[in-house]
Amino acid sequence: MAGGADHGRMERWCWGAGSVVVIVYALIPVAWILSLSLKRSADLGDNRLFPQVVSLEHYAAVFRDPQFSAALWNSLGIAGISTLVAVLLGMFAAYAVVRLEFPGRRVILAAALSIAMFPPVSIIGPLFNIWRTVGLYDTWAGLILPYITFTLPLAIWILSAFFREIPWDLDKAARVDGATPLKAFVFVIAPLAAPAVFTAAILVFMFAWNDFLFAISLTSTNDARTVPAAIAFFTGSSRFQQPTGSIAAASVVVTLPIIIVVLIFQRRIVAGLTAGAVKG
Amino acid sequence: MSRRGSAERRLGLLLCAPAIIAMLLVTAYPMLYALWLSLFRYDLRFPDERLFIGIDNYLSVLSSAVWWQAMFNTLVITVGSVSLELVLGFVFALVMHRTLIGRRWVRTSLLLPYGIITVVAAMSWRFAFDPTTGFVNVLLGLDGAWLTERWSAFFVIIQTEIWKTTPFMALLLLAGLTLVPEDLLHAARVDGANARQRFFRVTLPLMRPVIGVALLFRTLDAFRIFDTVFVQTRGAQGTDTVSLVGYNALITRLNLGLGSAVSVLIFLCVLAIALLYIRGFGIDLTRRRKR
Numbered sequence: 001m002a003g004g005a006d007h008g009r010m011e012r013w014c015w016g017a018g019s020v021v022v023i024v025y026a027l028i029p030v031a032w033i034l035s036l037s038l039k040r041s042a043d044l045g046d047n048r049l050f051p052q053v054v055s056l057e058h059y060a061a062v063f064r065d066p067q068f069s070a071a072l073w074n075s076l077g078i079a080g081i082s083t084l085v086a087v088l089l090g091m092f093a094a095y096a097v098v099r100l101e102f103p104g105r106r107v108i109l110a111a112a113l114s115i116a117m118f119p120p121v122s123i124i125g126p127l128f129n130i131w132r133t134v135g136l137y138d139t140w141a142g143l144i145l146p147y148i149t150f151t152l153p154l155a156i157w158i159l160s161a162f163f164r165e166i167p168w169d170l171d172k173a174a175r176v177d178g179a180t181p182l183k184a185f186v187f188v189i190a191p192l193a194a195p196a197v198f199t200a201a202i203l204v205f206m207f208a209w210n211d212f213l214f215a216i217s218l219t220s221t222n223d224a225r226t227v228p229a230a231i232a233f234f235t236g237s238s239r240f241q242q243p244t245g246s247i248a249a250a251s252v253v254v255t256l257p258i259i260i261v262v263l264i265f266q267r268r269i270v271a272g273l274t275a276g277a278v279k280g
Numbered sequence: 281m282s283r284r285g286s287a288e289r290r291l292g293l294l295l296c297a298p299a300i301i302a303m304l305l306v307t308a309y310p311m312l313y314a315l316w317l318s319l320f321r322y323d324l325r326f327p328d329e330r331l332f333i334g335i336d337n338y339l340s341v342l343s344s345a346v347w348w349q350a351m352f353n354t355l356v357i358t359v360g361s362v363s364l365e366l367v368l369g370f371v372f373a374l375v376m377h378r379t380l381i382g383r384r385w386v387r388t389s390l391l392l393p394y395g396i397i398t399v400v401a402a403m404s405w406r407f408a409f410d411p412t413t414g415f416v417n418v419l420l421g422l423d424g425a426w427l428t429e430r431w432s433a434f435f436v437i438i439q440t441e442i443w444k445t446t447p448f449m450a451l452l453l454l455a456g457l458t459l460v461p462e463d464l465l466h467a468a469r470v471d472g473a474n475a476r477q478r479f480f481r482v483t484l485p486l487m488r489p490v491i492g493v494a495l496l497f498r499t500l501d502a503f504r505i506f507d508t509v510f511v512q513t514r515g516a517q518g519t520d521t522v523s524l525v526g527y528n529a530l531i532t533r534l535n536l537g538l539g540s541a542v543s544v545l546i547f548l549c550v551l552a553i554a555l556l557y558i559r560g561f562g563i564d565l566t567r568r569r570k571r
Contacts, residue, residue: 011378012379012380015375015378015379015380016379016381016382018371018375018379019376019379019381019382019383019385022372022375022376022386022389022390023382023385023386023389026389026390026392026393026443026447027389029393029396029401029404029408029443030392030396030404032404032407032408033400033403033404033407036404036407036413044413045412045413047412047413047414047415047417047418048415049415089298089299089302090299092295092298092299093295093296093298093299093300095295096291096292096293096295096296097296100288100289100291100292100295101285101288101289101292102288102289102291102292102293103289104292104296105292108296108299108300111300111303111304112303115307116497117497117500117550117554118307118547118550119503119504119523119543119546119547119550120504121504121506121522121526121527121546122311122314122526122543122544122547123307123311123314123543124526124527124531124543125317125530125531125536125540125543126310126311126313126314126540127310128530129313129317129324129536130310130313145302145305145306148302148306149302149303149305149306149307150306152299152302152303153303156299206395210397210398212397212398212399212506212507212510213506213507213523213527217527217530217531228397228398228399228400228507231397231399231400231403232399232510232511244407244413247403248403248407251397251400251403251404254397254400255395255396255397258395258397259392259395262391262392262394262395263388266384266387266388266391269391269395270387270391270451270455273394273451273452274451274452274454274455
């Protein structure tokens with residue numbers, strides 16, 4: 001069966017070449033924006049894929065810009081708080097859905113699902129109007145509220161998919177062995193549930209970090225404007241020159257943390273992303 | 281009902297209440313408010329001229345060329361990106377499923393587009409296609425200002441969407457592929473089915489539910505497209521999408537009445553798409569599979 005072995009090797013090579021193509025395709029825009037951010041201002045128009053001379057001037061400029069530091073702080077704070085609250089509420093709901101017998105279990109999953117499909121653009125007008133009257137316009141809370149709402153479905157979905165796999169009866173076993181309820185929870189249940197909670201938190205944070213529509217509709221100043229909005233509205237030192245270099249540098253700064261998180265937790269992110277769809 | 285049962289029910293409702301309230305407060309209530317506002321002539325620049333006008337806002341939206349062009353554009357972008365994503369996503373998923381060496385690398389690099397902020401991705405591709413800064417023209421030996429013409433702008437927008445969201449599709453499909461029993465494929469091979477037959481007759485039918493879910497979410501996502509178009513053309517050159525029309529009416533022009541009518545129409549479209557998919561693919565999303 002020499003032909004069969006040859007065939008197998010050919011096939012392996014093809015799939016290997018395919019992987020390389022996929023990797024290059026996925027990385028090009030990332031590499032491109034990095035390269036752009038490292039070019040000198042004078043070289044920005046040289047149409048080259050790589051910088052000839054590496055310079056950090058755009059990074060220096062971005063961090064001198066008070067608009068960007070404010071946006072970075074806003075983004076971290078708003079996404080962080082949204083994640084905390086959404087995951088906490090999501091945990092309560094997911095625990096109830098998985099562990100308790102009560103009417104309306106399906107209702108909450110269906111509600112979560114409908115909100116996952118809900119078009120945000122349909123409510124920016126009303127929110128804009130309500131937020132202005134109640135004083136939430138251009139504040140952290142004004143963005144945190146919609147982010148919690150729109151990430152809760154994701155949190156509930158992921159957490160209930162993972163919670164279903166946890167052998168909850170282990171805590172009974174621990175208590176038979178003499179552990180107090182608190183000890184059983186801290187040493188048996190919490191470590192089992194932690195990965196799920198962590199996965200949900202990563203994905204919820206990514207969502208809040210990424211949002212653009214609410215960020216530009218419900219904010220107007222540095223008080224609450226987040227990074228995506230700041231990048232889209234960047235103004236250069238002169239009005240006639242597009243601040244390409246600054247935009248690129250800012251983009252790299254806000255992309256780097258995501259890349260690091262993705263590299264470290266890729267297995268969990270993939271599991272979380274596919275949990276709802278495949279396990280149903 | 282035993283006492284334990286009713287206590288459990290109370291606890292269940294209590295634990296779910298905060299999530300339900302948080303979800304309804306910021307979606308259901310504003311949506312009803314939008315429905316209400318859409319029946320008024322209500323411009324925030326002239327708040328005193330607020331007047332109940334019934335369905336007049338809907339009539340003016342539905343009879344405007346802007347709305348229908350935006351709807352056409354949105355459908356072009358949705359169909360273009362989702363169909364290509366499905367094909368490409370399948371290829372990527374098969375590559376990840378079949379490669380033995382470097383599988384981790386493929387998966388890691390595919391997660392990057394998913395993780396990157398949409399605005400950043402749109403900027404990166406805008407600069408790449410830009411005639412003064414970009415490398416695309418040089419690479420292809422072309423001399424086009426891509427984003428200044430309608431159809432080439434669509435090309436850039438759709439390709440940005442594809443780059444950003446194919447990974448999501450690919451990962452879902454990969455998860456579906458791992459559910460196809462290897463024995464079944466082997467049996468088909470022994471029975472003389474070639475690669476194409478194995479794919480279309482065995483793999484694809486088994487993956488139908490996963491494909492349905494992936495398509496549903498991606499179609500709705502693509503229909504709501506806003507970030508990429510805003511960054512790349514801001515709706516110029518006739519590339520407006522329905523979300524952009526809604527945003528412009530509501531936030532740029534502060535015309536809450538007319539804008540709310542657009543909002544309600546977009547909501548109805550999303551509802552229609554969701555129902556169509558759920559019917560068409562027989563997706564039962566709330567069912568819990570027992571193993």
